[in-house]
Amino acid sequence: MATNKRDAGNGGETHQIAGDTVERLTTNQGIPVSDNQNQLKAGARGPVLLEDFVLREKIFHFDHERIPERIVHARGSAAHGYFEAYEDLSDITRADLFSEKGKRTPVFTRFSTVAGGAGSVDTPRDVRGFAVKFYTQQGNWDLVGNNIPVFFIQDAIKFPDLIHSVKMEADKGYPQAASAHDTFWDFVSLMPESTHMIMWAMSDRTIPRSLRTMQGFGIHTFRLVNAEGKSTFVKFHWKPKQGMASTCWDEAVKIAGADPDFQRRDLFEAIDRGDFPEWELGIQAFDEAFADSLPFDVLDPTKIIPEELLPVRPIGRMVLDRYPDNFFAETEQVAYCPANIVPGIDFTNDPLLQGRLFSYLDTQLKRLGSTNFHQLPINAAKCPVMNFQRDGHMQMAVPKGRANYEPNSLDQSDRDPEGGGPRECPAQGFTTFAGRDTANEQGDKLRIRPESFADHYSQARMFFRSLAAPEQAHLASALVFELSKLGLEHVRVRVMANLVNVDPVLAQRVADGLAMPLPKASPSAAPVQDMDPSPALRIIEGPLDLATIDGRAIGILIADGTDKAALDALTGAVKKAGGTPVIVAPKVGGAKLSDGSVQKADLQLQGGPSVLFDAVAILVSEEGCAVLLKEGAAVQFAMDAFGHCKAIGHSEAAKPLLDKAGVEPDDGVVPADKGFVGAAGKRYWDREPKVRMLA
Numbered sequence: 207m208a209t210n211k212r213d214a215g216n217g218g219e220t221h222q223i224a225g226d227t228v229e230r231l232t233t234n235q236g237i238p239v240s241d242n243q244n245q246l247k248a249g250a251r252g253p254v255l256l257e258d259f260v261l262r263e264k265i266f267h268f269d270h271e272r273i274p275e276r277i278v279h280a281r282g283s284a285a286h287g288y289f290e291a292y293e294d295l296s297d298i299t300r301a302d303l304f305s306e307k308g309k310r311t312p313v314f315t316r317f318s319t320v321a322g323g324a325g326s327v328d329t330p331r332d333v334r335g336f337a338v339k340f341y342t343q344q345g346n347w348d349l350v351g352n353n354i355p356v357f358f359i360q361d362a363i364k365f366p367d368l369i370h371s372v373k374m375e376a377d378k379g380y381p382q383a384a385s386a387h388d389t390f391w392d393f394v395s396l397m398p399e400s401t402h403m404i405m406w407a408m409s410d411r412t413i414p415r416s417l418r419t420m421q422g423f424g425i426h427t428f429r430l431v432n433a434e435g436k437s438t439f440v441k442f443h444w445k446p447k448q449g450m451a452s453t454c455w456d457e458a459v460k461i462a463g464a465d466p467d468f469q470r471r472d473l474f475e476a477i478d479r480g481d482f483p484e485w486e487l488g489i490q491a492f493d494e495a496f497a498d499s500l501p502f503d504v505l506d507p508t509k510i511i512p513e514e515l516l517p518v519r520p521i522g523r524m525v526l527d528r529y530p531d532n533f534f535a536e537t538e539q540v541a542y543c544p545a546n547i548v549p550g551i552d553f554t555n556d557p558l559l560q561g562r563l564f565s566y567l568d569t570q571l572k573r574l575g576s577t578n579f580h581q582l583p584i585n586a587a588k589c590p591v592m593n594f595q596r597d598g599h600m601q602m603a604v605p606k607g608r609a610n611y612e613p614n615s616l617d618q619s620d621r622d623p624e625g626g627g628p629r630e631c632p633a634q635g636f637t638t639f640a641g642r643d644t645a646n647e648q649g650d651k652l653r654i655r656p657e658s659f660a661d662h663y664s665q666a667r668m669f670f671r672s673l674a675a676p677e678q679a680h681l682a683s684a685l686v687f688e689l690s691k692l693g694l695e696h697v698r699v700r701v702m703a704n705l706v707n708v709d710p711v712l713a714q715r716v717a718d719g720l721a722m723p724l725p726k727a728s729p730s731a732a733p734v735q736d737m738d739p740s741p742a743l744r745i746i747e748g749p750l751d752l753a754t755i756d757g758r759a760i761g762i763l764i765a766d767g768t769d770k771a772a773l774d775a776l777t778g779a780v781k782k783a784g785g786t787p788v789i790v791a792p793k794v795g796g797a798k799l800s801d802g803s804v805q806k807a808d809l810q811l812q813g814g815p816s817v818l819f820d821a822v823a824i825l826v827s828e829e830g831c832a833v834l835l836k837e838g839a840a841v842q843f844a845m846d847a848f849g850h851c852k853a854i855g856h857s858e859a860a861k862p863l864l865d866k867a868g869v870e871p872d873d874g875v876v877p878a879d880k881g882f883v884g885a886a887g888k889r890y891w892d893r894e895p896k897v898r899m900l901a
């Protein structure tokens with residue numbers, strides 16, 4: 207692996223000579239550099255000389271530092287870790303990573319937003335990518351999923367249209383990282399198959415609090431195949447051990463200003479403090495007969511199998527325990543590809559998946575510039591890679607011997623120290639599952655959607671009806687917000703006509719929120735079914751709503767005069783519960799506490815608004831409160847914490863500040879020393895109607 211010591215490819219030597227206390231700076235050719243401050247000039251005030259190869263090489267390299275950003279998922283954050291299998295799954299798959307209990311496989315996982323550019327903020331309303339590269343002993347397996355289990359479209363031929371519509375508009379060049387504009391809603395309203403995903407995209411799932419509090423999904427139906435060649439259909443699920451948590455929209459918007467890197471920082475800091483994020487991998491495994499019994503097609507990526515119908519079986523866990531050493535070399539250059547699959551796992555005929563199998567390799571060539579991108583350390587398999595592929599731009603390996611073709615009859619003579627080279631392995635090698643996904647797989651060549659993909663509304667309805675009441679209100683309000691941003695009236699009407707099919711009550715709430723008449727339902731290609739609600743789909747009151755401060759950040763606002771004993775007690779209690787106390791004060795140098803000691807601040811108040819925390823405490827004396835009453839940022843601190851339904855712990859003397867901020871008493875507003883830590887693990891959504899109009 208190349209290092210800044212230039213020891214790779216240079217015979218292992220570093221440019222350190224006897225007696226040197228520091229490593230020597232060199233050019234890329236290894237030539238020691240004597241001066242890194244001044245260009246070569248003819249005289250102190252004279253012209254710069256073209257022969258300055260040190261300057262020219264440095265600027266040349268700098269000029270080429272950027273590579274094309276990803277066309278989608280450009281903004282991302284990643285970490286290294288491992289996957290650990292819970293049990294031997296050889297009854298259903300011969301994949302090496304699932305072959306024995308406790309077996310560990312290294313992973314590199316990248317989370318991303320979809321629409322924004324690489325420099326966009328972390329918290330737009332957007333789907334999040336959830337891509338895992340497993341470096342197995344049988345080669346790399348990439349599970350390239352999202353934090354939502356369905357997709358907007360059923361056929362890959364529509365992907366460029368979808369992405370063009372959601373990215374900044376072609377003529378204006380804005381909005382960045384936002385779906386609230388004409389072209390996106392124009393497109394999706396003409397594509398009823400996107401309706402189910404729209405429900406998820408407008409739900410709290412697309413404004414996650416942290417990358418650590420999101421679920422992940424493989425989306426498509428895949429196959430597991432065992433040593434006997436028997437296939438089992440599977441859907442992959444990632445469940446966060448940290449529980450699930452989302453923000454509310456007003457909070458997400460404010461975080462974008464307060465800390466554009468909020469989620470990247472959160473991931474880094476969690477790993478840095480040893481609080482390693484963890485997800486459980488689970489599968490929904492089923493056979494052909496079960497698939498046939500469902501009222502929808504398992505090859506249709508706009509559908510889920512409700513967990514109540516088919517429970518998720520946990521099969522292992524992923525722990526992310528190492529932040530990348532270098533953002534570009536690892537996070538930017540990692541190249542995921544759904545076609546990277548290992549023996550024991552296989553594709554299905556899902557037409558979206560099949561299109562993806564082409565797209566990613568093509569993208570990597572464009573981005574990384576060489577067919578040898580698999581040799582980059584972050585992409586390289588951690589098992590031997592042996593074949594007869596040769597040459598190409600940036601070939602980093604040095605293959606030995608004459609054997610660069612096969613079959614050959616070269617032997618291990620002096621000229622061919624490596625012999626004839628590697629040979630295919632019929633038994634261990636990847637073999638494609640020979641069976642069919644459906645009984646009528648063969649047929650005429652047609653550009654056609656199967657009838658079984660026609661129901662676009664039943665699961666959208668089920669999703670909406672499965673949510674907790676506050677989530678339904680957030681979803682309806684998100685639709686009102688997005689549609690209110692449109693300039694094209696007829697698009698708004700068309701979206702609402704689709705919504706009538708989903709749920710007339712939802713559609714009416716949106717129409718009321720926009721102050722528009724409700725149109726008639728749009729035609730539906732299939733009758734809309736009333737499916738049983740699936741409570742597993744909820745975040746609020748759902749199975750992963752953990753009510754804990756473990757892994758969460760608690761902002762503690764202090765000022766001169768704050769009681770030292772009370773502060774120590776609170777920070778101690780927060781830490782004991784697994785939370786991270788973050789001290790916020792008007793001055794970063796700190797505040798003078800009641801005992802005369804100075805408590806340093808982690809954040810200055812202007813740069814530490816309450817949106818950055820999961821819950822807050824305001825620990826001030828009368829003297830401190832009097833000062834903060836005149837500081838808008840302090841009033842906003844309390845007002846936003848209340849408005850975002852967070853728990854607020856407070857000292858008795860903080861009450862005038864709470865009053866000024868409009869904080870009203872409820873179960874979430876508690877004395878800091880009486881039950882605050884217990885109260886801080888959840889949000890108080892009942893409060894919401896007091897602070898904003900929801901649709």
Ligand code: HDD
Pocket residue numbers: 276277278279282316317318334335336337350351352356357361362363365425426507540541542558561562565566567569570
């Ligand atoms: Fe994709 C990147 C997820 C459909 C074409 N996609 C990309 C990434 C994720 C997904 C997480 C970022 C990986 C990373 O962190 O580097 N994509 C999905 C999911 C889909 C999906 C869950 C549907 C179920 N994608 C999809 C289709 C196509 C693409 C149908 C094209 C036909 N996706 C790409 C791409 C990207 C990509 C253009 C951009 C950067 C990259 O591949 O490496 O090839």
